[in-house]
Amino acid sequence: MQILLLLALIVLPITYVALVILMRAQRIEQPPVTQMFFLFGTIGGWFLAFALSPSGLAAMCIIFLIVSAPVVLVEAVGLRAKKSRTIYHRIAIWSGFAYPAFLGLFIVLAALNRN
Numbered sequence: 001m002q003i004l005l006l007l008a009l010i011v012l013p014i015t016y017v018a019l020v021i022l023m024r025a026q027r028i029e030q031p032p033v034t035q036m037f038f039l040f041g042t043i044g045g046w047f048l049a050f051a052l053s054p055s056g057l058a059a060m061c062i063i064f065l066i067v068s069a070p071v072v073l074v075e076a077v078g079l080r081a082k083k084s085r086t087i088y089h090r091i092a093i094w095s096g097f098a099y100p101a102f103l104g105l106f107i108v109l110a111a112l113n114r115n
Contacts, residue, residue: 004051016040035092
């Protein structure tokens, strides 16, 4: 569990900042900084929720992660409309479309596991 906590609170934020610096150094036109923030934030949020589970704080993390799914999807749709796409844009688009699907699958599997 400490590994998940370490990943969520230290490794992922540092990786996100390094990625933003890399995109700016490569002079990416309109880099997907916000979309990558949501991508790293949701991954880190799940790591944090699993690290703190079972607790009320883990439940609050999961509620936030469920509520953030439509935001991630809207961000992906907005990126899809842009003409210039780099590998960073494509990763943000596909992860934005995949997150709500994985979240729905996770919820269904959790509901089936309760029975």
